[in-house]
Amino acid sequence: MGMSGYAGGVAMLKGATLIAGPTASGKTARAIELAERSGAVIFNADSMQVYSVLSLLTARPSAEELVRAPHHLFGHIHPSVSYSTGAWLRDVEKLLRDPRLEGRPVIFVGGTGLYFRGLTEGLSPMPDIPDEIREGWRARLAEEGAEALHRLLAERDPETAARLMPSDGQRIVRALEVLDASGRSISSWQRERSVPLVDGAGAEKIVLEPDRKVLAQRISDRFDRMLELGAIDEVKALNSLNLDPRLPAAKAIGVPELTACLAGEISLEEAAERAKAASRQYAKRQMTWFRHQLGPDWQRVPV
Incomplete structure (x- = not known):
């Protein structure tokens, strides 16, 4: 397990x-x-x-x-x-x-x-979660809402419920599915390392740690180069697999945008602009995470 x-x-x-x-x-x-x-x-x-x-x-x-x-x-x-x-x-x-x-x-x-x-x-x-347990709790979240499931979690696992916001549906569902699958609180799993x-x-x-403006230009230039080298063919090959759109690979930056372009919904220029904007937002989230989560023992190198 x-x-x-x-x-x-x-x-x-x-x-x-x-x-x-x-x-x-x-x-x-x-x-x-x-x-x-x-x-x-x-x-x-x-x-x-x-x-x-x-x-x-x-x-x-x-x-x-x-x-x-x-x-x-x-x-x-x-x-x-x-x-x-x-x-x-x-x-x-x-x-x-x-x-x-x-x-x-x-x-x-x-x-x-x-x-x-x-x-x-x-x-x-963490325990493996059977699909039926995961789908069951997702369905209940959609039907009953986060607060109702938070009350249920508070009865079954008060320690974890006390740490979660009643509106945090994703984490509440995660705690309930771990409890269901293993019979143990997610808090007790998290204490083991x-x-x-x-x-x-x-x-x-x-x-x-790149300069923001320099990074934005590099992202733009790089996506243009990806298109020149055949990024659209990659998206066609990926889409031919008929993947679940929720899979990480199906959500890779550039895939949804170029898929919309291939479907005739937006122009290639619009797809490229959207993909570049998504890359800039992703880079910003990464930099924020590194700044707050990587400790002082990490050497910060301006580039």
Whole structure:
């Protein structure tokens, strides 16, 4: 059940380099330059770059970049999968056990803060939730509303209910489904932490902090380049899979916008403007998260 003990038997990785930063901040180039100098292998720490099909739109390293250093965990997950932080940590652990990588320095690079937190702090295990339980509580939320479910949670799990706003439907439903699936409060699950895979104290931790205006221009230029290189073909290939629109890959920036363009609902220019705006908003959320969630032991690097 869940992923408790996923790090069992793996010694914490010492001397790793962690490079975080918002989209289009130059993380890939920095990681590759460092890997070429140090002989390191590069592990992806970006929750969108794990997906196959969407190579351009998720800004995965190009074919030319991939040959400059060994890269792992890029494009290895089919878009029909809803990949989690726990699944990523399990994949990292498998690689750290690989004797072929023994003794090689490791660089983790990406924009997903929760991946970095899980690496250095461990993760609370969580039970697997059967689909029927999840769908059942979602249906009740839609029918009865958050406050009614909060009252129910207060009867069954007063400790967790006291920490949640009565209007926070998503977290209330999450607490109820965990209780249903496991018979245990989500609070008791959260108190357990797995062993971190990376020794945070001994790691070099860098977060790139680009100038806002420069970043906006880079986002714009990069999306134009994605279109030139065939981003529309990627969206056609993804849409041919008939995925559930709620899946992370189906919501990747550029996919909804270019899908609307392909359907004749908006022009290509409008699709590009919307995708660039969505990228700017995403970068802003990433920078806010890094500022508040990554501690003073992270080196802030203006770019």
